[in-house]
Amino acid sequence: MKIATFNVNGITVRLPRLLEWLAETAPDVACLQELKTSDETFPAAALRDAGYGCIWHGQKGFNGVAILARGREPVERRRGLPGDPDDTHSRYIEAEVGAVVVASIYLPNGNPQPGPKFAYKLAWFERLIEHARALHAESRPVVLAGDFNVVPTDSVGDIYSTRSWQDDALLQPETRAAWQRLLEAGWADAVRALYPDAPLYTFWDYFRNRWQRNSGLRIDFLLLNRAARPTLSAAGVDREVRGRERASDHAPVWIELDAPRVTA
DNA sequence: ATGCCTGTCTGGGACAGA
Secondary structure, three states: OEEEEEEOOOHHHHHHHHHHHHHHHOOOEEEEEOOOOOHHHOOHHHHHHOOEEEEEEOOOOOOOEEEEEEOOOOEEEEEOOOOOOOOOOOOEEEEEEOOEEEEEEEOOOOOOOOOHHHHHHHHHHHHHHHHHHHHHOOOOOEEEEEEOOOOOOOOOOOEOOOHHHOOOHHHOHHHHHHHHHHHHOOOEEHHHHHOOOOOOOOEEOOOOOOOOOOOEEOOEEEEEOOOOHHHEEEEEEOHHHHHOOOOOOEOOEEEEEOOOOOOO
């Protein structure tokens, strides 16, 4: 089963690129972020015509997450994280697709920091860690996929250079500490697990020719719980998608899971 | 030193993104 995550940066303007990528790579599950459109204007018909059932949590103008499943309907389990009834952002949706549980996550950016947006980011991260605790304990395979808005380390495997990013919310110690606590609960960073040292950038800013210079950041991830980890067989970043006309500033990331093992 | 681009909603600027 191929599971992908793709921050589309506006599904309306990106629809041709999204459909093209779905046709080329045929993921069984695709988690999308930054739909930037309301529930009413989500292009469900076009995606169904492309062979994908979908659930989505939209929001006018910004945020928005979706889960697509090839040839089937995702069974929604939850939209929005627990822990803050006043949180109006559409950043989390969770579903069952066959034997697998999948979450599409758009963690807050948090800039500028310090400030209320950074505080919101850290608080949202805490809610995710808390919710993920129960997910990790499930006996079924669980995949947390999305844009986590964190650069895990200063290494060239995660960022081309920190010079322009020292004060950015994505690199702050508090952000990285939250990321580490999430992983320490047992989640495996799937793509990194297969490629321990390679640059695995998933985002290149639109300006300053950052794509052309390969000045990228690794901020999109697929995390696996204990049940999913042994089934991981392949992973990658569809970098070429970032170089196309009218591209998102993120590239799709994907993993391949073998059929879940049956325990005797 | 700086959203330098891009998308969205709007109604030409502002906000958000990372």
